[in-house]
Amino acid sequence: MNKFASLLAERSVQKHLETYFGTHPSLICGVSGGVDSMVLLHLLHRAGAQVTVVHVNYQKRGEDSELDQQLVEEICRLYKVECVSVRFDASDSTGNFQAWAREKRYGVFRDLKREFRADAIVTAHHRDDQVETIYQRLMRGSGMEHWGGMQVYEQGLFRPLLELGKEDIQMVAEQNGILYRTDVSNLDVAYGRNFIRLSLEPELDRFFPGWKSNLLGLGQRAREFEAMRDLLLDSIAGKGISGKGISGKGIAEEGVVGEGSKLSLSALVPLPRTLWALLLSSWIRSISGVTVRHGVMGELSSIDSLQTGQQISIGMGFSLMRDRDWLVLLRNESPSEEMKGAKEQTVKQTVEQTAKQSADLWVLEKEHVSSGLHTSTGLRFCLKTWSKRFKSEDFHRGELVMDEASLVFPLTLRHWQDGDRIQPLGMEHTRLVSDLLTDRKVSAAEKKRAWVLISFDQTVCAVIFPHVLSDGSLGVIANPVRCTIGTRSVLIASRASFGAGANPINPNKHL
Known part of the structure; x- marks a missing residue:
């Protein structure tokens, strides 16, 4: 970038704003004080x-x-923009500080995005960060579909500087006299990104000139790969699904997911076996939104060895069943007698074990929350069918909304215990429920009155605060049970006061 760096950077950012948000969007912007975020x-x-x-x-x-x-606060006053400063104690981190700090930071971002009803969270990731991201994914063995790296806008995160390099950003700062601070911890090669940037990159530059451009070019290869995969998948789906391809109308059978949920095995078999797991996992994700676990991929590669009626558990309440020449994606809503027996035994054991510690245990069957059910805790649970595209703003802030298809009934409602962990919405890793409550400023005296909602597969689906917090939030849901644009039925948890017709449930009663 030349002496017109500022103008080109402004045009780039303006273009991305107009592309994704139109004019005058509301944004939550993380600013550390370093050159990237200040620019x-x-x-x-x-x-x-x-x-x-x-x-x-x-x-x-x-x-x-x-x-x-x-x-940061002084510049915000100069720009007349609101600044929210949040303090954490680094000594509270255990293990990987960078991962801990990122979790804390993005937790604050998401909370404020909800509170201010903002359009997106904005970060200062740039082209050099993109290079490091792709390199790390390659080193971790990520599949080709992940070689594209970060996107300018995805899942509520907006990265308008992604097309600018570090040198471009430095030049914009110099040309505009932008004040910034230098974090000396960025020179510590104990951190992975710093090691790549400071130790590895100079050697790669020496031995492989132009390697960064080549690495960024993998994004285009990944997009080409995805296009070929999707064309092949559409071709198979068009031959093997009732209706018009993967987005066409599927069969309407009990337990079958819905559109595009039935694939002909004979359409898959002629293809190289090495492609089976890739195509089946993509097909499953396109219909259910579920990412197939690495351990299941091997089973998908030998799907033809299944006998009629046998199933592979995909996770998150889904399974893939062979029915003669068909592969059918199922929601596990109508369990077999064997599964029912296993559930009853597990529920019985859970009740017996927990009852020894506390009487505050509820086991919720699907049929009893279908029309709305109160518990004597003041919590209400109900299922709601959603016929249009899911939008979070269609629900009240004081409600926890979960994708019913991702839940495995019966659910258990109990007070949290030491060691309970949840993968909070939007996070890649789990964290202790106790730490989550501390971060949300739930006092030590009130912590013990917080609840967890647990799926039959022992996934903590939600943490419910002992009372609605000042920001109006009732709790936190787990990322695996989040709603997507394909969500058609939701479980809603809310606070309710008892009135006429209320139906409180007795503790330890299996409903």
């Missing part, structure tokens, strides 16, 4: 975006951390 704030301000700045102070670098916060 990002400058460009968003120039573009006229409505920005709420979030600065997270981990108090890890003493006075330097305080000076970072001071600079």
Whole structure:
């Protein structure tokens, strides 16, 4: 980028804003005080975006951390934008500090996005970050579909600087006199990204000139791969599904997922076996939204060895069954007698084990929450069918909304226990429920009154706070049970006061 760096950067950011949001979007912008995020704030301000700045102070670098916060707050006052500064104690982290800090940071971002009803969370990731992301994915053995790296906009995250390099950003800062701070921890090669940037990249530059461009080019290869995969999948689906391809109308049988849920094995068999797992997992994800676990991929490669009536458990309440020449994707809503017996035994054991510690245990069967059910805890559960495209804004803030298809009934409602873990919405990793409650400022005295909702497969589906918090939130749902655009039935948890017709449930009663 040349002396017109600022103009080109402004046009790039403006283009992305208009493409994804139109004019004057509301954004939650993470600003650390470093050059990347300070340039990002400058460009968003120039573009006229409505920005709420979030600065997270981990108090890890003493006075330097305080000076970072001071600079961000002063620039926000100058720009007349709201700044929310949040403090965490770095000494509370265990294990990987970077992962802990990221989890804390994005937790704050998501909470504020909901509170302000913002359009997106904005981060200052740039082209050099993209290179490091793709390199790390390659080293971890990620499949080709992940070689594309980060996208400018995906899943509520907006990265308008992704097409700019670090040198471009530095030049914008110099040309506009943008103040920023330098974090000396970025020089610590103990962190993976720093090691790549400081130790590995210079050697790669020496031995393989142009390697960064080649690595970024893998994104195009990944898109080509995805296009070929989808064409092949559409061809198979068009031959083997009732209706018009994968998006056509499927068969309407009890337990069958719905559109495009039945695939002819004879359409798959002529293809190389090495492609079976890839195509079947893509087909399953396109219909159910479920990502097939790595351990299941091997079973999909030998799907023809299944006998009629046998199933492969996909997870998240789905299974793939062979029915003669058909592969049928099922929701496990009508369990076999054997499964029912196993459920009853597990429920009985769970009740007996938990009852020894506490009387506060409820086992909720699907048929009893279908029309709405109160518990004596003041919590209400009900199922709701959703015929149009799911939108979170269609529900109240004080409700927890979960994809019913991702739940395995019966559900267990109990007080949380030491060691309980949840994968919070939007997070890649699990965390202790106790830490989650601490982060949400639930007092030590009230913590013990918080609840967890547990699926039959022992997944913690939700953490329910002992009371509605000041921001109006009732709790936190787990990422695996999140609703998607394909969600058609939801389980809603809410607070309810008892009135006429209320039907409180007795503890330890199996409903």
